[in-house]
Amino acid sequence: MTNHLLSLADFTKEQLTGYIDRALLLKQESRNGQRHQQLSGKTIGMIFEKPSTRTRVSFEAAMYGLGGQVVYLSSRDTQLARNEPLKDMARVMARYVDAIVVRTFGQEIVEELARYSSVPVINALTDLFHPCQILSDIMTVIEKKGAIEKLKIVWVGDGNNMANTWIQAAAEIGFELILACPEGYDPAEEIMAAARKKATKPLTLVRDPLAAVKEADVINCDVWASMGQEDEQQERLEIFQPYQVNSKLLASAGAGTIVLHCLPAHREEEISEEVLEGEQCVAFDQAENKLHIHKAILEKHINE
Numbered sequence: 001m002t003n004h005l006l007s008l009a010d011f012t013k014e015q016l017t018g019y020i021d022r023a024l025l026l027k028q029e030s031r032n033g034q035r036h037q038q039l040s041g042k043t044i045g046m047i048f049e050k051p052s053t054r055t056r057v058s059f060e061a062a063m064y065g066l067g068g069q070v071v072y073l074s075s076r077d078t079q080l081a082r083n084e085p086l087k088d089m090a091r092v093m094a095r096y097v098d099a100i101v102v103r104t105f106g107q108e109i110v111e112e113l114a115r116y117s118s119v120p121v122i123n124a125l126t127d128l129f130h131p132c133q134i135l136s137d138i139m140t141v142i143e144k145k146g147a148i149e150k151l152k153i154v155w156v157g158d159g160n161n162m163a164n165t166w167i168q169a170a171a172e173i174g175f176e177l178i179l180a181c182p183e184g185y186d187p188a189e190e191i192m193a194a195a196r197k198k199a200t201k202p203l204t205l206v207r208d209p210l211a212a213v214k215e216a217d218v219i220n221c222d223v224w225a226s227m228g229q230e231d232e233q234q235e236r237l238e239i240f241q242p243y244q245v246n247s248k249l250l251a252s253a254g255a256g257t258i259v260l261h262c263l264p265a266h267r268e269e270e271i272s273e274e275v276l277e278g279e280q281c282v283a284f285d286q287a288e289n290k291l292h293i294h295k296a297i298l299e300k301h302i303n304e
Contacts (some may be wrong), residue, residue: 003304004121005297006107008131008168009194020139023289023296024117027301030065030292038299040067045097048124049075049104054263054287059101062294063187067250068302071097073153079301090116100147120301127226128188133262134165136293137174140286141218144258148175149201151217154253155179156209157243157270157292158186158236162222162262170203171195178204180212201293209243220260221245221270246272250280258282 008096026036026098044063046058060070077138078089088208090113093100094098099120102110109130115122123131141148155163159181167187171194179187196203213219215273224240245259255304259275261283267273275281 003301004117004122005131005301006110006114006123006167007129008172010133011172013173016135016138016169018149019143019189019296019300020136020165021292023292024067024143026295026299027289027292028191036065037067037293039063039098039302042066042068042098042302043072044068044099044101044298044302045093045102046070046072047078047093047104048072048102050125050270052103052124054290055103058287058290059124059294059298062291062298064185065291066295066299067096073080086112087116090121091118094118096140099298112304120304122297122301125161128170129165129167130161131168132209132280132294132297133162133290134169135297136289137166137220137260137262137286138169139289139293140260141258141280143285144282145217148173149174152176152178152215153218153220154213154216155181155220156212156245156249157181157221157240158224158226160187160222160226160275161222163187164191165196166220167191167203171198172203174200176201176203178202178206178216179211180206180209180243182243183207186237191205207248212258213249216257218258218260219245219250219253221265222262223266224270244268244270245275247274250275251276255280263287 063070094117101122101124103124105127107126110121110123110126145151155166163179164187224236259281261271263283265271265276
C-alpha cells in the first residue's frame with residue numbers, strides 16, 4: 001500500500017473499505033464519549049491553494065480529535081506563490097510535519113510533492129480528483145443503504161473531479177455507476193477507459209438524467225461551475241438546467257432513493273431547495289462523515 005493518498009485507483013477494494021470500516025468505528029466511539037489520542041505528538045501541515053470550509057475544518061478537527069496538531073498554510077503563506085520548486089518544499093516540509101494535506105489545482109502538484117516527500121501526502125482536492133470526499137460519501141451510502149456493491153449509484157451533472165473519483169471508486173469497490181452528463185462535459189476519457197478495464201459492474205455514461213435515475217438507490221450532484229470556472233457560470237446555467245436534482249427527477253427514482261451533495265450547494269441551480277431540505281437528502285450527514293473519514297485516513301497514513 002502506498003503511504004500517500006493521491007487517487008483511489010492506487011488502492012484495492014479491501015484498503016478502501018478499510019478506511020470506511022475504521023471511520024465508522026471511530027464515529028461510534030466518539031459518540032460514546034471515547035477520547036482518541038492516537039496521533040498525540042504528531043503534526044500535519046495543510047497547504048491549501050484553494051479556499052475551503054468543510055474540508056479544512058474537518059481535517060483540522062480530525063487531527064485535533066486524534067490528539068495531534070495542525071499547521072495551516074494558504075497559498076499566500078507559502079513559497080508556491082513565489083515559484084519555489086515543489087521538490088524543495090516537499091523535502092523541507094517533511095522535516096517539520098508528519099503528513100502533508102494538500103488542496104490545489106493540478107494533480108501533478110500533489111504527485112510531485114509525494115515523489116519528494118518522506119512523509120505521507122494526502123490529496124484534499126485537485127481539479128482531477130477528490131478522493132477523501134468520495135470515501136466519506138461512500139461511508140454515508142453504507143450507513144443509509146447497506147452494502148454498496150448491491151446498489152445503483154447515479155451521478156447527475158458535470159463530469160468533474162467528483163465524477164472522476166466516483167468512477168475510480170466504482171471500478172475498485174465494484175458497484176454500478178451511471179453518469180448523466182451533458183455533451184461536452186463528460187468525465188475524463190482516460191479515467192473512464194481505465195476504470196472500465198477493472199469494473200465488475202456496469203459503468204455507464206448517458207445524456208438523459210430522468211432515464212438515468214430510474215430505480216436509483218443514490219443520486220449524487222455537485223455545483224455546475226467549480227472553482228476556477230466562474231467565467232463559465234452563465235453558459236453552464238443554461239446547459240445544465242435539465243440536470244437539476246429536483247422533485248421531478250427524484251420522483252423518477254423512487255421513495256427509497258437518497259440524495260448526496262458534497263456542499264456548498266447553489267440552491268435552485270444543481271439542486272432545488274425542496275430536495276436539499278427534504279427527507280431523502282443526506283448532505284449534512286455526509287458533511288459530518290468527512291470528519292470521521294479524515295480521522296481514519298490520518299491515523300492510517302501517519303501511523304503506518
